[in-house]
Amino acid sequence: MRALVLEKKLQYQANHPDPKPGEGECLVRVLMAGICSTDLQLVQGYMQFRGVLGHEFVGVVESGSAAWLGKRVVCEINCVCRGCDMCLSGLANHCRKRTVVGIDGRDGGFADLVSVPEANLHEVPDTLSDEQAVFVEPVAAAYQTLSQYPFVAKTKATVVGSGRLGLLVAQVLAETGCQLTVVGRNEAKLLLAEKRGVQAVHVDELICRADHDVVVDCSGSPEGFELAMRLVRPRGSIVLKSTFAGEQGVNLAAVVVNEITVVGSRCGSFTEAINALVREAVEVRPMITQTFPFDRAVEAMAVAGRRESLKILLDMRR
Numbered sequence: 458m459r460a461l462v463l464e465k466k467l468q469y470q471a472n473h474p475d476p477k478p479g480e481g482e483c484l485v486r487v488l489m490a491g492i493c494s495t496d497l498q499l500v501q502g503y504m505q506f507r508g509v510l511g512h513e514f515v516g517v518v519e520s521g522s523a524a525w526l527g528k529r530v531v532c533e534i535n536c537v538c539r540g541c542d543m544c545l546s547g548l549a550n551h552c553r554k555r556t557v558v559g560i561d562g563r564d565g566g567f568a569d570l571v572s573v574p575e576a577n578l579h580e581v582p583d584t585l586s587d588e589q590a591v592f593v594e595p596v597a598a599a600y601q602t603l604s605q606y607p608f609v610a611k612t613k614a615t616v617v618g619s620g621r622l623g624l625l626v627a628q629v630l631a632e633t634g635c636q637l638t639v640v641g642r643n644e645a646k647l648l649l650a651e652k653r654g655v656q657a658v659h660v661d662e663l664i665c666r667a668d669h670d671v672v673v674d675c676s677g678s679p680e681g682f683e684l685a686m687r688l689v690r691p692r693g694s695i696v697l698k699s700t701f702a703g704e705q706g707v708n709l710a711a712v713v714v715n716e717i718t719v720v721g722s723r724c725g726s727f728t729e730a731i732n733a734l735v736r737e738a739v740e741v742r743p744m745i746t747q748t749f750p751f752d753r754a755v756e757a758m759a760v761a762g763r764r765e766s767l768k769i770l771l772d773m774r775r
């Protein structure tokens with residue numbers, strides 16, 4: 458099969474061995490996949506990952522139990538043991554023995570075929586296109602923010618970062634009716650937020666008052682987290698969605714002095730994400746910068762790394 462493989466460097470392979478599904482797993486034939494910042498970080502050495510990249514994809518179940526055969530699916534990325542203390546306490550996403558599709562210890566979906574646990578599958582409703590379905594995983598990650606802070610109408614909230622994840626988080630928070638601003642550097646991306654009815658401010662024009670109840674950091678940079686610390690009010694919260702791997706030197710004194718609650722935030726509910734996409738509470742199509750045929754995946758990764766890019770899709774259907 459074709460696959461985008463990270464070994465010493467990133468390689469497109471036309472004849473990569475097909476995956477062999479393990480117990481409880483099935484084979485999914487990938488239709489489309491999305492490139493995420495995490496993929497770019499993995500290439501830079503994050504998690505020391507080796508193997509097939511890709512954790513945002515939609516596909517059709519090609520072999521597995523009859524109940525799933527032929528269904529169009531998306532797949533939760535945490536593959537868990539169901540026996541450890543985290544799994545038994547209802548925190549399976551934090552399973553001690555987990556592998557993570559295309560991120561940690563398990564091949565991903567930048568390939569014609571991927572092997573995944575059937576327990577991780579969600580059927581995609583016919584009303585969603587393949588392009589929209591690719592966004593289920595990152596939209597779910599955006600929804601996790603809502604389960605970690607009680608956003609209400611009077612909540613003064615800012616999203617730092619108008620990139621791939623920031624624009625999804627902004628749309629999810631907008632539905633709560635909270636007083637919401639997105640801060641970013643790229644005018645075109647800020648305009649997308651405005652089109653969804655979210656107030657957008659360029660970072661150079663931001664008046665920085667420490668008066669926000671909650672700041673969601675989607676910047677992917679230490680500078681973004683520092684800005685979040687300057688925006689949040691004393692006793693306020695920062696929801697941290699950035700994994701700025703390998704970066705050091707963030708001064709956390711403000712967290713102590715202002716008694717700020719910092720909450721890490723990762724994966725969320727696929728069910729909520731699918732529902733949000735179906736009712737168009739989250740509009741993802743304007744976020745697609747470019748779609749590449751799969752054999753141009755290496756080039757697609759390079760384009761995804763450009764500042765002006767939002768979502769880059771890989772099309773395995775051709």
Ligand SMILES: [Zn+2]
Binds near residue numbers: 494
């Ligand atoms: Zn991702």
Ligand SMILES: [Zn+2]
Binds near residue numbers: 554
């Ligand atoms: Zn476990």
